[in-house]
Amino acid sequence: xxxxTQVPAALEMPRDTYLNAGYGVKSxxxxxxxxxxxxxxxxxxxxxxxxxxLMAVLIRLELLTPAPDLFQSDTYNKLFTMHGITMVFxxxxxxxxxxxxxxxLPMMIGARDLAFPKVNLASWYIFMIGACFTFSAYISxxxxxxxTFYTPLSxxxxxxxxxxxxxxxxxxxFASIFTGLNFIVTTHRMRAPGMTWxxxxxxVWSMYAVSLVQVLATxxxxxxxxxxxxxxxFHIGIFNPQxxxxxxxxxxxxWFYSHPAVxxxxxxxxxxxxxxxxxxxxxxIFGYSAVxxxxxxxxxxxxxxxxxxxxxxxxxxxxxxxFSLLSFIIAIPSAIKVFNWTATMYKGSIHFNTPMxxxxxxxxxxxxxxxxxxxxxxxxxxxxxxxxYFVVAHFHYVMVGGMLxxxxxxxxxxxxxxxxxxxxxxxxxxxxxxxxxxxxxxFFPQFVLGYMGMPRRYxxxxxxxxxxxxxxxxxxxVLAVGLLLPMFYLLWSLKYGEIAGNNPYRATGLxxxxxxxxxxxxxxxxxxxxxxxxxxxxxxxEEVVIG
Amino acid sequence: MSAAGEHxxxxxxxVLIWIILLCFTGLTTAAAFGDxxxxxxxxxxxxxxxxxxxxxxxxxxVKYSPRMTALVIGxxxxxxxxxxxxxxxxxxxxxxxx
Ligand SMILES: [Cu+2]
Numbered sequence: 001x002x003x004x005t006q007v008p009a010a011l012e013m014p015r016d017t018y019l020n021a022g023y024g025v026k027s028x029x030x031x032x033x034x035x036x037x038x039x040x041x042x043x044x045x046x047x048x049x050x051x052x053x054l055m056a057v058l059i060r061l062e063l064l065t066p067a068p069d070l071f072q073s074d075t076y077n078k079l080f081t082m083h084g085i086t087m088v089f090x091x092x093x094x095x096x097x098x099x100x101x102x103x104x105l106p107m108m109i110g111a112r113d114l115a116f117p118k119v120n121l122a123s124w125y126i127f128m129i130g131a132c133f134t135f136s137a138y139i140s141x142x143x144x145x146x147x148t149f150y151t152p153l154s155x156x157x158x159x160x161x162x163x164x165x166x167x168x169x170x171x172x173x174f175a176s177i178f179t180g181l182n183f184i185v186t187t188h189r190m191r192a193p194g195m196t197w198x199x200x201x202x203x204v205w206s207m208y209a210v211s212l213v214q215v216l217a218t219x220x221x222x223x224x225x226x227x228x229x230x231x232x233x234f235h236i237g238i239f240n241p242q243x244x245x246x247x248x249x250x251x252x253x254x255w256f257y258s259h260p261a262v263x264x265x266x267x268x269x270x271x272x273x274x275x276x277x278x279x280x281x282x283x284x285i286f287g288y289s290a291v292x293x294x295x296x297x298x299x300x301x302x303x304x305x306x307x308x309x310x311x312x313x314x315x316x317x318x319x320x321x322x323f324s325l326l327s328f329i330i331a332i333p334s335a336i337k338v339f340n341w342t343a344t345m346y347k348g349s350i351h352f353n354t355p356m357x358x359x360x361x362x363x364x365x366x367x368x369x370x371x372x373x374x375x376x377x378x379x380x381x382x383x384x385x386x387x388x389y390f391v392v393a394h395f396h397y398v399m400v401g402g403m404l405x406x407x408x409x410x411x412x413x414x415x416x417x418x419x420x421x422x423x424x425x426x427x428x429x430x431x432x433x434x435x436x437x438x439x440x441x442x443f444f445p446q447f448v449l450g451y452m453g454m455p456r457r458y459x460x461x462x463x464x465x466x467x468x469x470x471x472x473x474x475x476x477x478v479l480a481v482g483l484l485l486p487m488f489y490l491l492w493s494l495k496y497g498e499i500a501g502n503n504p505y506r507a508t509g510l511x512x513x514x515x516x517x518x519x520x521x522x523x524x525x526x527x528x529x530x531x532x533x534x535x536x537x538x539x540x541x542e543e544v545v546i547g
Numbered sequence: 548m549s550a551a552g553e554h555x556x557x558x559x560x561x562v563l564i565w566i567i568l569l570c571f572t573g574l575t576t577a578a579a580f581g582d583x584x585x586x587x588x589x590x591x592x593x594x595x596x597x598x599x600x601x602x603x604x605x606x607x608x609v610k611y612s613p614r615m616t617a618l619v620i621g622x623x624x625x626x627x628x629x630x631x632x633x634x635x636x637x638x639x640x641x642x643x644x645x
Contacts (some may be wrong), residue, residue, distance in 0.1 A: 248637075316643065
C-alpha cells in the first residue's frame with residue numbers, strides 16, 4: 001500500500017500558531033479566531049455524538065431479542081427520540097460546516113478570518129444555549145415524540161418536556177443561520193486577489209450551497225416549532241383537528257425544512273470528497289463546473305421534494321405524483337457528482353491514505369443510500385415500506401455511510417493542518433476498514449427487515465426477525481470500535497504524532513501554503529492566486545524535475 | 548456600517564408611515580365587523596401584506612439600500628412562495644377525481 005505522505009526528517013513546529021497565541025480560559029471562550037471557534041465546535045459536537053451514539057447502543061441492545069427485555073416501551077420511545085434529535089440537530093447539521101468549514105473555508109479563499117468573527121463566536125454560544133434547553137428536557141424525564149415532533153401527538157397527547165426540547169432545537173437553528181450567513185458574505189467579499197469564482201475549491205462551492213439552504217430553510221423550522229409550542233401551551237388550534245387545526249400542515253412545514261436539511265447534512269460531505277479524491281489521485285477534478293453547479297442545483301431543487309415524506313399521510317394523489325417526479329429529478333445532480341469523482345480517479349495515481357479510504361467508502365455507501373432513496377420516491381414501493389426499517393436503513397446509509405464517513409475523511413485530511421501533527425497512518429487505515437465493515441453489517445440487514453415488514457420505532461418484534469436483528473446489533477458493536485478508535489489515536493497524535501509540515505499530502509489549495517498549525521491570522525502575507533484549483537498535473541511535473 | 552451608502556430618513560417620513568400603518572390597522576379592525584364571505588381572509592391578508600411592504604421599504608431601509616439587499620429579500624420571499632404554492636396545491640387537488 002503506497003501513501004502520499006513523505007515527511008522529511010528535520011521538520012519543526014512553527015513558532016507562532018493560533019494554538020499558542022494564548023492559553024487562558026478567556027483566550028478560548030472569547031476568541032474571535034475562526035480556527036479556535038472551530039475547535040470549540042469540534043469538542044462540543046464530539047460530546048453530543050458520543051451521547052447520541054450511546055442512545056444508539058441502547059436501542060440496538062434492546063433489539064437483540066424479540067421480547068422487551070431491557071426497556072419499557074415509553075423508555076424505548078425516549079431513547080430513539082433522543083438519538084434522533086441529538087444526531088440530527090446537534091451533530092450532523094453543524095458537523096462539517098461549523099468545524100471543518102469554519103476552520104478551512106477562510107484559509108481556502110485566502111482570507112484572514114470570516115467576515116463577521118463576532119457573529120461566528122455568537123453562533124457557538126447560541127448553539128450551546130439551544131443544547132442546554134434540549135438536554136435539560138432529556139435530563140428532566142426525556143422526550144418521546146420522535147425527532148420529527150409529529151402533531152397532534154406532540155402537541156396534545158404526550159406529557160413529556162416537548163416544549164423545552166423543541167425550543168432548544170429552534171435556538172440551535174439560529175446558530176446554523178449565523179454560520180450560513182457568515183459563509184455567504186465571506187465567500188462574496190473576502191476572496192484573495194486572483195481567487196475568481198471558478199478558481200474556488202469545490203469545498204467552498206458546496207459550503208456556499210449549504211449556507212443558502214441554511215439561511216432560507218431554517219427559519220421555517222423555527223416558525224413550525226414555535227407553532228407547536230403555542231398549540232401545546234395555549235391550545236391555539238393550528239395542527240390539532242380537535243382545535244380546528246390540520247396535522248398534515250405540520251408535516252408540510254416540518255419537511256419543508258427537514259428535507260433541505262438532509263442536504264445541509266450531505267452537501268458538506270460532497271465538498272470534502274471533492275477535495276480528497278483529486279489529492280490522492282494526483283489529478284485535476286473531472287468536470288469542475290459540473291460538480292460546482294450540481295451543488296447549487298441540489299441546494300435549490302432540494303426545496304421542491306419535501307412531500308415525498310408524506311405519501312402515506314393522505315396528501316392528494318396528484319400532488320404525490322409531482323413530488324415523486326421531482327424526487328427522481330434531484331437524483332441527477334447527485335449522480336453527476338458520483339460519476340465525476342469516479343472519472344477523476346480514472347488513470348490517476350491513487351494513494352490509499354486514510355482520507356482516501358474514507359472517500360472510497362463514501363462513494364459506495366452514498367450510492368446505495370441514494371439509490372434506495374429512489375425506491376422510496378416511487379409511489380407504489382413507498383406505500384409498502386413507509387415507516388419500516390427500509391427507511392431507517394436508507395437514511396443511515398446517507399447520513400452515516402455518507403455524511404459521517406465524509407466527516408471522518410475531512411477530519412483526517414485536515415488534522416495535520418489543525419494540529420501540526422500527522423495522525424498515525426496504520427491504525428487510521430485499520431479503523432476506516434473496521435468502520436466500513438461494521439457499518440454494512442449493521443445497516444444492510446435493516447433493508448431486508450424493512451422489506452419483510454418490520455416497522456420502525458417498536459421495541460418488540462415477531463421472532464422470525466431475530467436473526468437479522470442479531471446481525472445488525474453485532475455489526476453495531478464492530479462499528480462502535482471503528483468509531484472509537486480515531487478518538488484514541490487522534491488524541492495520541494496531539495503529542496506523539498509526526499510533525500506534519502505545511503503540506504504533508506502535497507495538495508493544492510491555499511490552506512496548504514500556510515504553516516501547520518496556521519498563525520493567528522492564517523497568512524503572513526496575503527496570497528495571490530494565479531492558478532485554477534486542483535492543478536495536480538503541473539505539481540506532479542515539478543516534482544519529477546526536482547526529484 | 549458603510550458611511551458612504553447610508554441614507555438619512557427624516558423623522559417626518561417615519562411619522563407619516565407610522566400614521567399610515569395605524570390607519571391600516573383601523574381598516575383591519577373595521578373589516579373584521581363586516582362579513583365578506585370568501586373575501587374575509589383575502590382582505591385581511593391584503594392589508595397585512597401592504598403594511599409589511601411599507602415596514603420593509605421604509606423602516607428597514609430597503610428602499611435606500613443597494614440592489615443586493617432587495618435581491619436577498621426577494622429570494623427569501625420566493626422560497627416562501629414555494630412552501631405556500633406547493634402546500635396549497637396539495638389541499639386544492641385532494642378532492643379531484645378523474
Ligand atoms: Cu426527503
